[in-house]
Amino acid sequence: MAAAAAATAALKLSSTAAFRNRRDGAHRAGCWPRSRVAANAATTVSSPEAAPPRKADLAPAAPAPVPFMRVVVPESLQRANGSLVGARHRQEEGTADGPGAMEYLTAVLTSKVYDVADETALELAKKLSTRLGVNIYFKREDKQPCCPVAEKMNSHADAKKPPFLPSPAPPKTTMAAAATSAPRLANRWDGAHRAGSGARPSPSRVAATTATSPEAAAPLKADLAPAAPLPLMRVLPESLQGATGSLLGAARARKGGEEGAAVGPGAMEYLTAVLTSRVYDVADETPLELATKLSERLGIDLRIKREDLQPVFSFKLRGAYNMMAKLSQQQLDNGVICSSAGNHAQGVALSARKLGCDAVIVMPVTTPEIKWRSVERLGATVVLKGDSYDEAQSYAKLRCEQEGRTFIPPFDHPDIIAGQGTVGMEIVRQLQGPLHAIFVPVGGGGLIAGIAAYVKRVRPEVKIIGVEPSDANAMALSLWHDQRVMLEHVGGFADGVAVKVVGEETFRLCRELVDGIVLVSRDAICASIKDMFEENRNILEPAGALALAGAEAYCKYYGLKGETVVAISSGANMNFDRLRLVTELADVGRKREAVLATFLPEEQGSFKKFAELVGRMNITEFKYRYDSNGKEALVLYSVGIYTDHELTAMVERMESSDLKTVNLTNNDLAKDHLRYFIGGRSEVKDELVYRFIFPERPGTLMQFLDALSPRWNISLFHYRAQGETGANVLVGIQVPPEDLDEFRSRADNLGYEYMSEMNNEIYHLLLRNPKV
Numbered sequence: 158m159a160a161a162a163a164a165t166a167a168l169k170l171s172s173t174a175a176f177r178n179r180r181d182g183a184h185r186a187g188c189w190p191r192s193r194v195a196a197n198a199a200t201t202v203s204s205p206e207a208a209p210p211r212k213a214d215l216a217p218a219a220p221a222p223v224p225f226m227r228v229v230v231p232e233s234l235q236r237a238n239g240s241l242v243g244a245r246h247r248q249e250e251g252t253a254d255g256p257g258a259m260e261y262l263t264a265v266l267t268s269k270v271y272d273v274a275d276e277t278a279l280e281l282a283k284k285l286s287t288r289l290g291v292n293i294y295f296k297r298e299d300k301q302p303c304c305p306v307a308e309k310m311n312s313h314a315d316a317k318k319p320p321f322l323p324s325p326a327p328p329k330t331t332m333a334a335a336a337t338s339a340p341r342l343a344n345r346w347d348g349a350h351r352a353g354s355g356a357r358p359s360p361s362r363v364a365a366t367t368a369t370s371p372e373a374a375a376p377l378k379a380d381l382a383p384a385a386p387l388p389l390m391r392v393l394p395e396s397l398q399g400a401t402g403s404l405l406g407a408a409r410a411r412k413g414g415e416e417g418a419a420v421g422p423g424a425m426e427y428l429t430a431v432l433t434s435r436v437y438d439v440a441d442e443t444p445l446e447l448a449t450k451l452s453e454r455l456g457i458d459l460r461i462k463r464e465d466l467q468p469v470f471s472f473k474l475r476g477a478y479n480m481m482a483k484l485s486q487q488q489l490d491n492g493v494i495c496s497s498a499g500n501h502a503q504g505v506a507l508s509a510r511k512l513g514c515d516a517v518i519v520m521p522v523t524t525p526e527i528k529w530r531s532v533e534r535l536g537a538t539v540v541l542k543g544d545s546y547d548e549a550q551s552y553a554k555l556r557c558e559q560e561g562r563t564f565i566p567p568f569d570h571p572d573i574i575a576g577q578g579t580v581g582m583e584i585v586r587q588l589q590g591p592l593h594a595i596f597v598p599v600g601g602g603g604l605i606a607g608i609a610a611y612v613k614r615v616r617p618e619v620k621i622i623g624v625e626p627s628d629a630n631a632m633a634l635s636l637w638h639d640q641r642v643m644l645e646h647v648g649g650f651a652d653g654v655a656v657k658v659v660g661e662e663t664f665r666l667c668r669e670l671v672d673g674i675v676l677v678s679r680d681a682i683c684a685s686i687k688d689m690f691e692e693n694r695n696i697l698e699p700a701g702a703l704a705l706a707g708a709e710a711y712c713k714y715y716g717l718k719g720e721t722v723v724a725i726s727s728g729a730n731m732n733f734d735r736l737r738l739v740t741e742l743a744d745v746g747r748k749r750e751a752v753l754a755t756f757l758p759e760e761q762g763s764f765k766k767f768a769e770l771v772g773r774m775n776i777t778e779f780k781y782r783y784d785s786n787g788k789e790a791l792v793l794y795s796v797g798i799y800t801d802h803e804l805t806a807m808v809e810r811m812e813s814s815d816l817k818t819v820n821l822t823n824n825d826l827a828k829d830h831l832r833y834f835i836g837g838r839s840e841v842k843d844e845l846v847y848r849f850i851f852p853e854r855p856g857t858l859m860q861f862l863d864a865l866s867p868r869w870n871i872s873l874f875h876y877r878a879q880g881e882t883g884a885n886v887l888v889g890i891q892v893p894p895e896d897l898d899e900f901r902s903r904a905d906n907l908g909y910e911y912m913s914e915m916n917n918e919i920y921h922l923l924l925r926n927p928k929v
Contacts, residue, residue, distance in 0.1 A: 259425045266428075266615045274301055389643040389658060394628045397637050401681070402707075402714025404622065404673030406636030422571050427610040427666075430575035431582055435482045436475040439511050440467060440579075445587040445723065448692050451705075455712050458721040461689075462584055465701050465729035469507055469535075471500035471653075472580060472727050476603055477565055478508040479576025484563060489514040494562040496553035498524045498546055499653055500728050501567040506537035517562065519553040521545055523852045525732055544852040544908065568603030569660030578607030584723055585615055593720035594620035596711070598703040598727045599632045599674065600654030602663030609670035620672040624707025626651045626679065632659045632667060633674040646910050649850070650679050650738075653700025653728055675707040679825065682706050683739045684747040689726065699735070701728035745822055750777055750797045751804055752821040755811055756789045757781075770810045771796065774803060793821075826887075826917050841872045843891045845900075846917075850910040851876070851884040864907045865890065869900065887914070 256264070277300050282293045399405045422430075443466050448459045464472040481493060492515035495505045502518045509516035516537040520529050521544060529539045542552045557564045566573060584595060595612065597605040602623075609621040625633055628648030635641045641664050644657045659667075685702040688709075689695055697705075704724040712722065744750035757763045764781075778795035796804070804820075811818040826848070851857045865871070873889025892900045904911055 262425070262428060263614060277301065389641055390638060391645055392634050392638070392642045393645050394630050394634070394647065397630060397634050398627055399676060400714065401677065402675060402710035402712075404675060404711075405633045406671070406674050424610065424614050427571070427575060427578065428614050430571065431578040431607070431611045434475075434479050434576055434579050436479050436576050436579050438482065439478050439507060440475050442583055443467065445584060446693075450692050451688060451709070455709060456718045457712055459708065460588065460721065460723045461705065462580065462723055462725045464580065465695065465697055465726045469500065469503040470729040471504065471701075472577060472604060472725070473500040473504035473567070474507060475504075475579055476568070476573035476576035476607070477501065477504035478511070480565060480570060480572035481505070481508045481512055481514070483572055488563050492516065492560070492562045493565050494519065494553050494557050494560075495565040495567070496520070496546065496550040497567060498549070499528055500730055502528070502532045502537070503535060503730075505565050506532050506535035510536045517553075517556065519549045519556070521549045522854050527732070528730070544854070568601035569662055571662060573603050574607040574610065574663065574666070576607070577604045578611045580604065580725065581608035581611040584608075585612060588721070588723065591721055592616070592619050592723065593717070594622050594672070594711070594722050596622050596624055596675070596704040596708040596722065596724045598654055598700055598725065599623035599625050600656045600700070602632055602659045602667055604725070604727065605671060606660075606663040606666040610666055613670045621670060622672055622707065622711065623667070623674040624703050625654065625674055625676055626682065626703065627676040628679075629655050630674070630676055631656050632664070633676060635659055635664055636668060636671070636674065639668070646912060648679070651682060651699035651703055653698060654703060675711050677703065677706040677710055678823070680742045680745045681710060683742040684744075685709065686739050687743040687747070696729065696731050696736075697726055698728045698731040701726050703727070744797065748801075750795050752793070752795050753808070753818055754821055755792050755794070755816050755818045757792055757816065758789050766814070767792070767816065770814060770816070771807060772810070774807060824917075826914055841889065841891065843893050844872050844889050845892050846873065846887065846889045846914045847904075847911050848914055849886045849888055851886050852909070853884055857884075861907065861909070864903050865900070868903075869896070
């Protein structure tokens with residue numbers, strides 16, 4: 158613990174120390190007057206421990222400063238009134254002439270001047286503006302407080318404020334800085350791809366999307382002939398499952414050389430891009446609210462960043478608009494296109510309406526009507542194509558090339574990342590106090606990459622922790638294997654983060670900056686949706702409650718108390734049909750209900766004996782079917798409001814009375830399907846059991862039956878709607894061993910995702926005859 162504390166302290170002082178060292182080195186080289194160095198050093202030291210005397214400062218044998226030129230007079234440089242005189246001579250970043258731009262920018266952002274100074278007004282000088290025909294603003298520094306500095310410092314002695322940043326909302330008009338920094342960020346990204354640093358995310362149109370003029374958007378030869386991407390490692394989500402709340406993966410040492418090398422934009426570019434983002438033309442600065450009930454229950458100060466309050470009920474608007482606002486007028490006239498089944502589509506549609514350009518949104522045919530209707534209402538053209546997101550995306554990119562549109566990716570582009578990074582900028586500005594960690598939902602990685610790129614530069618001591626569903630853990634597995642991987646299958650409950658492959662640029666940033674990933678179950682997500690409803694009567698979508706579930710699991714696992722953490726509620730576009738499943742699983746996720754199975758002998762008095770062994774625990778569900786051919790019956794039941802100790806004691810009582818009992822609480826197959834098959838245990842020859850994901854569209858069932866029946870007999874079929882784009886269907890089918898290859902070939906050609914459940918112990922417990 159001591160070592161960890163020391164490391165944290167060192168990290169907190171790294172930015173200031175690096176700035177001082179660069180500055181002092183420049184002084185010792187004879188660049189700055191000594192008096193100014195001494196005065197400035199006193200203002201940047203935040204504590205006595207942070208300012209130990211260095212040998213170089215005490216050594217008297219410093220090189221003599223270079224003498225000033227003294228043969229100049231003021232009259233030697235006179236020009237016409239108003240003309241510019243002199244120009245900056247650009248130096249390399251961080252040379253011996255003093256701190257570089259990155260050090261100065263970080264020093265300004267982390268300055269503590271607001272302990273004593275005010276943020277003064279920027280006032281329009283109306284008369285001067287009218288007379289000169291331009292808008293002239295006065296920055297009113299003459300209105301700074303006149304009270305003694307020492308008095309005001311004493312009043313703030315106990316309030317250890319973090320860096321206070323200026324208001325994030327830029328003027329509605331385009332800032333000059335944005336026009337210069339945006340091409341630099343995009344050019345660095347394009348240069349990295351032309352250097353062959355990885356698979357390009359999209360055709361040549363994507364490389365031109367951040368150009369600020371038609372000339373800048375000319376296709377390059379390297380863009381027209383992209384190298385074939387390397388195949389990604391395919392892995393199963395189940396191959397990486399840690400204890401609930403534990404961190405998986407961590408930031409690794411930077412590879413690829415100096416900052417901003419060919420691997421992609423560096424910290425300076427991202428920090429500048431976030432600060433000059435134009436997202437506030439359409440997005441709101443959302444509140445950072447105290448979750449009172451959750452804070453009391455967990456013993457922490459839990460704040461929720463309410464991105465679900467955006468105009469489209471999701472943070473996705475930020476990145477989409479930030480990228481589209483940097484397109485040239487010619488690109489806007491040609492229109493934009495994207496593929497999405499949800500929040501990104503609405504963000505692009507609203508951004509297009511604001512910018513006055515035509516937008517085509519390609520969505521899978523399985524998209525719920527409520528979602529594509531919402532996109533149409535925002536003025537975009539919706540095209541339903543393909544059964545899956547991959548098919549929709551392929552069509553969108555093809556149409557992009559054919560019609561000359563600009564493709565707007567959902568996460569893997571520097572301008573998308575920078576737009577999402579404004580969430581982190583707001584958190585740092587809004588939270589005036591210590592902060593342990595920010596919990597961020599992770600799908601493709603755009604939101605967490607943007608937040609980490611900003612926060613880790615301004616407040617490096619704050620942990621950035623991603624949260625993923627345990628069955629959609631593409632980023633955790635990519636960090637674990639130290640390379641981007643592709644999931645063999647992905648859970649669709651939290652559809653907003655159901656991504657098989659994370660972004661190339663987002664992975665690079667997460668690999669360097671993110672402190673780890675927390676995996677949570679579907680039950681925990683449902684419990685957090687219920688927590689948010691009980692907190693403020695708002696209903697989040699599953700992906701929107703993901704960070705909240707991760708924050709609670711992390712705090713419980715590590716025993717965190719008294720700290721401040723932030724969880725981002727990223728969206729509230731909830732399908733109404735999914736609420737049924739949420740209500741069923743919420744109590745399980747909060748450990749207010751457990752699902753169990755017990756074998757009872759088929760004899761008189763066994764039910765009474767069972768009830769006595771359950772004791773004072775409340776039975777919330779009970780399912781039993783008499784089996785005239787069996788000597789024992791299987792009972793499925795649920796108990797409510799328990800502790801781990803109470804549940805363990807009850808199971809031990811059952812076992813000691815020779816009543817075999819199995820805890821099914823963490824088995825999704827049992828909760829989704831097998832709990833409805835009580836009394837269905839039988840011996841079925843050559844039976845195989847699979848879970849298929851059926852697209853929610855007309856004709857799906859007949860397509861499945863045409864492929865497999867009547868070639869083989871279907872012995873089991875259970876479908877349960879869960880409000881997802883794909884239905885979870887449990888299928889039993891009798892396939893002789895000699896037909897196995899043919900069955901797999903037909904199942905593969907069907908195009909539905911499927912997985913075997915033959916090794917699931919609960920299947921053998923509830924459905925198979927024990928004699929088999």
